[in-house]
Amino acid sequence: MCFGPIPFLNSSTPTSSSSPGSSCQLDESYKHIFLPTCYLITFLLSLALNSIVLTRCLRQPWNPSLVYMFNLALSDLMYSLSLPFLIASYISRDRWLFGDPMCRLVRFLFYFNLYCSIFFLTCISFHxxxxxxxxxxxxxxETMRWVRATCLLVWAVVFAMTSPILLFARTGPLEGSEDIVTCWDDALDADLQRYMPYGLFLHVAGFFLPFSLTAWCYSRVVRTLIRTLRGGVVPGPVPGVTQRRKSIRTILTITLLFALCFLPFHITRTIFLTMRAGGEALGGCRALAVVAVCYKVTRPLASANSFLNALLYFLTKEPWGRAFRSKKEREQTGKGDKKRPTNNGQPWSNFYPQLP
Known part of the structure; x- marks a missing residue:
């Protein structure tokens, strides 16, 4: 994630203590190397991997899992397309060269596609x-009509949630350099009190609630799979033991990556916005400087999810549904399998689509 200079922080001088009411001072020169490097890697990997995923999805027969995967890859790809503008801004030491309308659009697209990715991951977990x-x-x-309607609803809801960013994000003078224009990520100082309730709402509705639902869904799935592995639950040997264990590991990996990418970022950003709005009364300059550094370090983690989703698509051995099986294979699995594509009748292994 990217944002403009921190209010009451001077980015050109080292950190030092100050008396109440004076400006905090923070050396932020590291971000002009750290953030563009991270974003460039994310952009290249996300662009390549998600383009391949989308191409291969379009070549396959559609099923509910593939529809969700296509929309997830599309949102991740669109997310990555906003990164070159931010990379250019950081390399130019926070100078924005693309005008105010493009500033608003880039900030909007950044958050819009970020939260679309989170919502589609939640849809996949519920699926x-x-x-x-x-x-x-x-x-x-979960008919195809229902799944397509759900995807359209996700795009519409996230658009409604993130559209206020078009009003709050704007260009403004760089702190300490009135002749340099930068692109502010959230809001200028004059709009900060109005932005705070919206920013907190976006964090709760856009991440914390979907994350809670995702964690609950996957915990129930793991519980169900573990119960089927216990001896005596079904007569005779338990079928698909190896596949079910792999599915449990896949679920845990997905959940951990979801938490690692998004949870630190949203926690630190919530604290940062609260301290920024509260001024030096909430911890003072030193505490704000620590939170600001943590916020910057966690932003690339949120961006990395845009290619990690596609990377798991390629690396996992857990199919999300054999949408690519031949007609002969579908006939052998019986009528039930014709109605609902699964992995040879084993829905527990149905997590990532296999590539041809």
């Missing part, structure tokens, strides 16, 4: 929860 914990209900509810 897996229904498929494994309530397979009969899933067959009734």
């Amino acid at each position: 897996r929860y229904l498929g494994i914990c309530h397979p009969m209900r899933s067959m009734r509810l």
Whole structure:
């Protein structure tokens, strides 16, 4: 994530203590190397991997899992397309060269696609929860029409949630350099009190609630898979033991990556916005300087999710549904499998689509 200079922080001088009411001083020169390097790597990997995922999705027969995967890859790809502008801004030491309308658009697209990715990951987790914990209900509810409508609803809801960024984000003078124009990430000082409630709402509705739902869904899925692995639950040997264990590891990996990428960023950004609005009364300059550094360090983690999703798509051995099986294979699996594509009748292994 990227933002303009920190209010009451001077980015050109080293950190030092100051008396109440004076300006905090912070050396932020490291971000002009650290952030553009991280964003450049993210941009290249996300652009390449998600382009391949989208191309291969378009070549396959569609099923609910593939629809969600396509929309996730699309949002991640669109997210990466906003990064070159931010890279150029950081390399220019926070100078914005593209005008105020482009500043607003880039900031909007950055957050819009970030939260679309989070929402689609949540949809995928709920889709897996229904498929494994309530397979009969899933067959009734998750038709292609329903899944497509859900995806359209996600795009519309996230657009409504993030559209105020077009009003708050704008260009403004760089702190300590009135002749240099920068692109502010959240709001100028004059708009900060109005932005704070919206910023906190965006964090809660855009991340914390979806993350809670995702964690709950995957915890129920893991619980169901573990129960099927216990001896005596079903007569005779338990089928698909190896595949179910791999599925559990895949779920844990996805959940941990989700938390690692988004949780530190949203926590530090929430604290940062609160301290910024409260001024030096909330911890003083030194505390704000520490939070600001943590905020900057966690921003590339949130960006990295845009290519980690696609990377898992390639590396995992857990199929999300054999959308690519031949007609002969589908006939051999029976009528039930024709209605709902699974991995040879084993829905617990249905997490990432296999590539041809």
